[in-house]
Amino acid sequence: MWNYTEKVMDHFLNPRNVGEIPEADGIGEVGNIVCGDAMKLYIKLAADQKTIEEVRFQTFGCASAIASASALTEMLKGKTLEEAARLTNQDIADFLGELPEEKMHCSVMGMEAFQSALESLRKKHPEYALPGDLSSAEGEDRIVCQCFNVSERKIREVVLANNLTTVEQVTHYCKAGGGCGGCIEDIEQILADILGKKKEAAVKESQTLPGNLTNLQKMRLIEEVFEQVIRPGLQADGGDAELVDIDGNKVQVRLKGRCAACHAAEQTLKLWVEAKLHEMVSPSLLVEQIK
Amino acid sequence: MSKDIVYVDNNATTCIDSEVLAAMQPFLTEYYGNPSSVYPFSGPAAAAMRQARQSIATLLGATPEEIIFTSCGSESDNTAIMSALQTQGGRRKILTTVVEHPAILNLCRSLQKRGYHVDYLSVDSQGRLNLDEARSLIDEETAIVSVMFANNEIGNIYPVYELAEMAHAKGALFHTDAVQAVGKIPLNLAATQIDFLSLSGHKLHAPKGVGALYKKRFVPFFSWLIGGHQEHGLRAGTENVAGIAGLGKAAELALRYMASENQQVSVLRDRLEAGLLASCPDPKVNGDPASRLPNTSNICFKYVEGEAILLRLYLAAKVCASSGSACTTGSLEPSHVLRAMGLDYQALHGSIRFSFSRFNTQEDVDIILQVLPKIIRDLRELSPFGRAKA
Numbered sequence: 001m002w003n004y005t006e007k008v009m010d011h012f013l014n015p016r017n018v019g020e021i022p023e024a025d026g027i028g029e030v031g032n033i034v035c036g037d038a039m040k041l042y043i044k045l046a047a048d049q050k051t052i053e054e055v056r057f058q059t060f061g062c063a064s065a066i067a068s069a070s071a072l073t074e075m076l077k078g079k080t081l082e083e084a085a086r087l088t089n090q091d092i093a094d095f096l097g098e099l100p101e102e103k104m105h106c107s108v109m110g111m112e113a114f115q116s117a118l119e120s121l122r123k124k125h126p127e128y129a130l131p132g133d134l135s136s137a138e139g140e141d142r143i144v145c146q147c148f149n150v151s152e153r154k155i156r157e158v159v160l161a162n163n164l165t166t167v168e169q170v171t172h173y174c175k176a177g178g179g180c181g182g183c184i185e186d187i188e189q190i191l192a193d194i195l196g197k198k199k200e201a202a203v204k205e206s207q208t209l210p211g212n213l214t215n216l217q218k219m220r221l222i223e224e225v226f227e228q229v230i231r232p233g234l235q236a237d238g239g240d241a242e243l244v245d246i247d248g249n250k251v252q253v254r255l256k257g258r259c260a261a262c263h264a265a266e267q268t269l270k271l272w273v274e275a276k277l278h279e280m281v282s283p284s285l286l287v288e289q290i291k
Numbered sequence: 292m293s294k295d296i297v298y299v300d301n302n303a304t305t306c307i308d309s310e311v312l313a314a315m316q317p318f319l320t321e322y323y324g325n326p327s328s329v330y331p332f333s334g335p336a337a338a339a340m341r342q343a344r345q346s347i348a349t350l351l352g353a354t355p356e357e358i359i360f361t362s363c364g365s366e367s368d369n370t371a372i373m374s375a376l377q378t379q380g381g382r383r384k385i386l387t388t389v390v391e392h393p394a395i396l397n398l399c400r401s402l403q404k405r406g407y408h409v410d411y412l413s414v415d416s417q418g419r420l421n422l423d424e425a426r427s428l429i430d431e432e433t434a435i436v437s438v439m440f441a442n443n444e445i446g447n448i449y450p451v452y453e454l455a456e457m458a459h460a461k462g463a464l465f466h467t468d469a470v471q472a473v474g475k476i477p478l479n480l481a482a483t484q485i486d487f488l489s490l491s492g493h494k495l496h497a498p499k500g501v502g503a504l505y506k507k508r509f510v511p512f513f514s515w516l517i518g519g520h521q522e523h524g525l526r527a528g529t530e531n532v533a534g535i536a537g538l539g540k541a542a543e544l545a546l547r548y549m550a551s552e553n554q555q556v557s558v559l560r561d562r563l564e565a566g567l568l569a570s571c572p573d574p575k576v577n578g579d580p581a582s583r584l585p586n587t588s589n590i591c592f593k594y595v596e597g598e599a600i601l602l603r604l605y606l607a608a609k610v611c612a613s614s615g616s617a618c619t620t621g622s623l624e625p626s627h628v629l630r631a632m633g634l635d636y637q638a639l640h641g642s643i644r645f646s647f648s649r650f651n652t653q654e655d656v657d658i659i660l661q662v663l664p665k666i667i668r669d670l671r672e673l674s675p676f677g678r679a680k681a
Contacts, residue, residue: 002602009606012599012602013603013606015673018672018673029675033594033636033637033640033676034636034639035617036596036616036617036618036623036625036639036640037596038675038676039675040675058673058674058675059673059674059675060594060595060596060640060673060674060675060676061596061599061618062596062597062598062599062602062616062618063598063599063602065596066599066673147624148623171623175623178622178623178624179623179624
């Protein structure tokens with residue numbers, strides 16, 4: 001069963017800007033008939049050499065491939081090349097309302113067709129001032145997925161642009177891994193590499209937080225977290241706590257109410273109170289119980 | 292059948308015949324007793340099962356003791372293969388084909404991972420098997436040969452009687468997935484060497500969720516579903532009495548209508564093919580014209596993609612058909628059957644399967660012929676491929 005938005009259906013049934021431009025400035029071509037979808041994009045610039053005046057397409061593929069291509073042409077018309085180069089595949093999906101995740105590769109194909117058209121423009125008119133390659137992805141240009149001819153660079157591009165975390169998503173966005181499955185481990189490696197880097201960056205960011213705090217700011221933040229997060233949490237279970245003192249990284253806490261008599265008080269302090277303070281203030285804090 | 296749709300996807304599933312529904316009804320309402328219970332209230336349920344078993348045996352040319360009710364074709368397929376691996380004295384080889392249904396193909400792939408050896412018979416460009424290849428691959432290590440009776444995508448009918456003899460010559464068992472053949476091809480299993488045959492209710496106007504496995508008398512058997520004593524201890528689980536009653540009635544109707552239905556659907560199919568061949572650019576009929584089910588037509592249209600065709604067919608006239616294109620198989624890869632046939636890659640993604648039943652009419656074909664040629668032309672207008680040189 002198809003789960004397409006009305007807008008996808010509209011662009012599938014009444015595709016805009018179909019055809020060729022005989023004297024196009026740039027022609028982009030992606031995909032091929034063996035893989036099951038392909039697209040040709042024709043771009044003609046206005047006299048200013050940077051505004052897209054006319055754009056046409058031809059697509060071989062399913063409903064969402066046709067709709068994505070049609071949507072792309074509508075989005076490109078009238079834009080400068082600079083503006084156009086900043087569009088992402090998610091913009092195409094948003095324009096259409098939504099695409100089923102398994103069909104996201106259709107939107108990616110649209111963006112690739114534009115990149116390819118830009119490339120052909122560069123070759124044809126080296127004298128024009130064209131936007132540079134905005135792609136931020138690193139990685140060699142080696143083919144990872146032989147079935148669908150997908151490079152490591154392309155996989156890195158879709159992962160970064162769309163915040164992908166699983167192999168299945170990578171397959172939905174660029175088909176890699178969707179054929180014989182021989183490259184799935186390879187894709188897992190690439191994902192682990194990218195996600196590992198992201199995690200490192202996130203940890204670095206969080207570690208800079210307490211370093212930037214003055215003693216006074218840190219104490220205020222601890223007090224705030226204590227009053228607004230920790231106490232209401234304990235109160236919900238019939239307990240309570242009091243912030244007694246803060247000495248450097250040592251946070252002294254007295255448990256009250258049901259918590260004071262609870263045999264799991266130690267656990268509560270370490271696994272919950274301390275964990276919350278680590279998360280919201282600084283990982284170097286140490287919670288001490290005052291009886 | 293729903294009146295406003297043109298349903299030509301009967302190899303996917305079929306509508307429930309009103310007589311079948313009527314036969315099921317009492318067991319969904321009044322007679323809910325467990326057929327294993329001793330009191331007379333359960334009598335009608337037990338009787339319905341006896342009658343259904345007899346009706347299916349009659350349709351297959353078998354005896355009632357040879358029928359084991361299951362939940363679906365896939366269960367029947369799995370049961371037969373797994374049983375053979377247990378009872379064939381440690382033989383660890385399986386022979387099947389590249390064009391089987393996933394119920395067999397994926398089971399075999401998983402068995403390969405567990406150390407079994409599987410050979411897959413290839414097909415030629417018309418989807419035909421080569422009996423010499425089969426002969427060369429069956430030996431004293433082969434536990435079971437499993438070849439479908441008729442192919443769901445292209446309709447080809449395979450020489451299962453000869454293959455069963457070949458298997459027996461080497462002491463191997465023979466199974467056939469006959470989900471698409473039962474009710475369409477006259478059978479007399481008693482006169483054949485087929486050991487196991489799978490069938491499914493919903494392909495012959497019975498409901499989904501009921502199937503059967505034919506197991507020839509005296510063929511050793513190892514249960515797949517272990518538990519209670521149902522089905523002579525061969526398949527545990529409280530019986531789907533209503534579904535079984537429906538399957539029995541469907542078998543009775545299949546026997547009653549088989550000759551006239553085959554005549555009717557082959558006329559429709561031929562009319563559709565002739566019409567499309569005359570009105571569409573670059574069409575190609577897939578399969579073996581000399582040996583195919585009378586209800587199935589698989590046609591490729593070059594340079595256009597199947598999902599797009601299907602969606603426009605439905606939007607134009609509510610035509611329900613299916614396609615072997617990548618976008619409709621849910622796997623990014625087009626039909627394994629058409630690929631195995633080495634189909635021209637320009638046509639591989641543009642295959643449409645029409646499959647008829649006795650509920651189809653000439654009007655259905657006329658509607659398709661009215662809308663499809665324009666759809667193909669329009670999509671080819673959009674396509675960057677296959678246009679005439681200007």
